[in-house]
Amino acid sequence: MRPIFISILLLISLTAGTSCVAAAKDASPKITPQNQPVVAGYIENVSIKIWDRETPITMEAKMDTGADSSSLHATDIVINKNNKKVSFTLTDQHGKTQRITCPYARIVRIKKRPYGYQRRPVIPVQLQIGPQKLEALVNLTDRTNFSYKMLIGRKELRHGILIDSSRHHRLSTSDQ
Numbered sequence: 001m002r003p004i005f006i007s008i009l010l011l012i013s014l015t016a017g018t019s020c021v022a023a024a025k026d027a028s029p030k031i032t033p034q035n036q037p038v039v040a041g042y043i044e045n046v047s048i049k050i051w052d053r054e055t056p057i058t059m060e061a062k063m064d065t066g067a068d069s070s071s072l073h074a075t076d077i078v079i080n081k082n083n084k085k086v087s088f089t090l091t092d093q094h095g096k097t098q099r100i101t102c103p104y105a106r107i108v109r110i111k112k113r114p115y116g117y118q119r120r121p122v123i124p125v126q127l128q129i130g131p132q133k134l135e136a137l138v139n140l141t142d143r144t145n146f147s148y149k150m151l152i153g154r155k156e157l158r159h160g161i162l163i164d165s166s167r168h169h170r171l172s173t174s175d176q
Helices: 002-027
Strands: 038-041 043-050 057-063 070-073 075-080 085-091 097-103 106-111 117-129 132-141 150-152 161-164
Touching: 038 043, 043 150, 070 085, 070 117, 097 117, 106 132
Parallel strands: 038 161, 057 150, 070 132
Antiparallel strands: 043 057, 043 117, 070 150, 075 085, 085 097, 106 117, 117 132
């Protein structure tokens, strides 16, 4: 009787262990063609759709794994707290400027070096980096003294964008 009881317990434990492994495999994220990670260069052309504007703006952006959030170059930034909107001037990579007014999600306080703080409005946008389309929150700031007018941070990169730091424009049609 004892050997049969031990055999039954062993069979139950093996079956339970297998089903636990199967359940753990089912819980892992499934890779589908829609959410396959893409490998981008450290500089890429990015398409930015802001609020209700029909035409997206295209510009070069730096993929920055050292930055937590994303920043977009804007000048003449005016925040209207009464209607929760921000107005700003944006320049695309061809030098064409546009005045844009859109709602902002929040105001963030960014520590500036060597001291002090800067308040920046954060706006919702739709980004397209290669085939990846994603909703993002970007802060507006004057990036005149920087080489790239947009910085894509980790919050956006974690949506399936891997960075090849040895190449740029890896996803562009004219690979350089």
